Amino acid sequence: MIRMKDIVREGHPVLREIAQEVEMPPSQEDIDTLKKMQQFLANSQDPEISEKYQLRAGVxxxxxxxxxxxxxxxxxxxxxxxxxxxxxxINPKIVSHSVEKSYLTSGEGCLSVDRDVPGVVLRHARITLKGFDIERGKEVKLRLKGMPAIVFQHEIDHLNGIMFYDRIDKENPLLAPEDAIPIG
Incomplete structure (x- = not known):
């Protein structure tokens, strides 16, 4: 079972690396790792389990x-x-995206970041992504908007060594462009 102690925090070098492609078909070890990751998210969203194991909720x-x-x-x-x-x-990839931007009005958080980082994180309002889904046993193509689009972009950023706060404007962190869609 993955616990908070297993999650690396900002400053750890792996968070700034570009992650390696997974060879297909995936190994049983890779499948098991993904299942444990999915189980962590389920546990973190369960009030009883998250309290018992002191898990921060994650999506x-x-x-x-x-x-x-x-x-x-x-x-x-x-x-x-x-x-x-x-x-x-496995190997998720954004294959197309809108020019239009969106952002979470409450800002973004991250299980690897133990502090509050206020600021507008601009994301594509709509994305299409492809990846091999171990639950379904095949490649899937997802068209996403709103909160799901933001969550997938946040996670794919991790695969490219990008932290959410890298996308916050250093000069005007709370300034949201008028043409961006607020999600919240």
Whole structure:
């Protein structure tokens, strides 16, 4: 079981590396790692389990965050309308995106960052991504907008050594462009 002590924090060199592609078909070890990542997210969202094990709630986790420099991410997110985004992806890649931007009005957080970092993190409002999903056993193509699009972009950034606060304007951290879509 992945716990908070297993999650590397900002300053760890693996968080700034470009993660390696995963050879296909994936090894059983890679599949097991992704399943553990997905289980961590489920546990972190369960009030009883998260309290018992002192887990911070998360909606996404990238393999570099558990000190594995491979292109694997887990996302577990449920929208207010009940639509679920439970994906355990190998080699996810954004294949297209909108010019239009969006951002979370509350700002972004990260399991690898133990401090509050205020600021507007601009993301693409809509993305299309492809990746091999171990739960479904095949490549999937996802068209995303809103919160799911932001979460997937945040996790894919981890695979490229990018932290969310790298995307905050240093001069005007709280300034949101008028044409960007606020999500919140």
């Amino acid at each position: 996404g986790l990238a393999a570099p965050q558990i000190n594995i420099s491979k292109r694997m991410i887990a996302v577990r997110l449920e929208e207010e309308d009940g639509k679920e985004f439970y994906y355990s992806l």
